[in-house]
Amino acid sequence: MLRALAAAGVVTSLFGSSASGASAAPPPPSDRIVIDSVAANGTGCPPGTAAVTVSPDNTAFTVTYSNYLAKVGPGASPTDSRKNCQLNLRVHVPGGLTYAIVSADYRGFASLAPGASGTERASYQFQGNATTRTHQFQGGFTGDWQTTDTVPVAALVFAPCGEERNLDINTELQVDPGTSSPSATSFLAMDSTDGTIRTVYHVALRQCQ
Numbered sequence: 001m002l003r004a005l006a007a008a009g010v011v012t013s014l015f016g017s018s019a020s021g022a023s024a025a026p027p028p029p030s031d032r033i034v035i036d037s038v039a040a041n042g043t044g045c046p047p048g049t050a051a052v053t054v055s056p057d058n059t060a061f062t063v064t065y066s067n068y069l070a071k072v073g074p075g076a077s078p079t080d081s082r083k084n085c086q087l088n089l090r091v092h093v094p095g096g097l098t099y100a101i102v103s104a105d106y107r108g109f110a111s112l113a114p115g116a117s118g119t120e121r122a123s124y125q126f127q128g129n130a131t132t133r134t135h136q137f138q139g140g141f142t143g144d145w146q147t148t149d150t151v152p153v154a155a156l157v158f159a160p161c162g163e164e165r166n167l168d169i170n171t172e173l174q175v176d177p178g179t180s181s182p183s184a185t186s187f188l189a190m191d192s193t194d195g196t197i198r199t200v201y202h203v204a205l206r207q208c209q
Helices: none
Strands: 002-007 032-041 050-054 060-065 069-072 082-092 097-112 117-126 129-138 141-150 166-176 186-189 199-207
Touching: 032 050, 050 082, 069 082, 069 166, 097 117, 097 129, 097 166, 117 141, 117 186, 129 141, 166 186
Parallel strands: none
Antiparallel strands: 002 032, 032 082, 050 060, 060 199, 069 186, 082 166, 097 141, 097 186, 097 199, 117 129, 117 166
């Protein structure tokens, strides 16, 4: 189980104002946000390779991976072409508040041979309310990559007030060799071996009605 503690903060700068129907942003609560990773499962996050922390300014939490890589080519097995990770988080917020995911930043490194392609897919849900985004990368590319998924203010899905519901974060990396040479190796990674590649989720708090 992974655990991170931090004082809670209110994220209004990320979207300019509180969500539709919400009252004005409350002052920063004196209690703490507590994030417990109940489980981290998947071929992209074997035990001990995923960590969750809360940012110092309390506007985001970060998931850092050390073994999240999908690849095709010589020496790769058929199952290596697709990797996934499901994080099941219980997010505790101070009484009278609830939260939503405003945006998510995904970062990694890719080396895709001409003719190959890569896909990064992510979804997050409060046990039933899901949002999914997909990004594709074309072959003939080697270097760092970054994607950002932003949820419109009107579409923010807040955790139900007064209920403890887990937040499920599902990510997937997939590489397709396409028309690339059989001798070519292609891969798509989301990891943190150098401490600079990570996934960040920005959160917003609001008063329960």
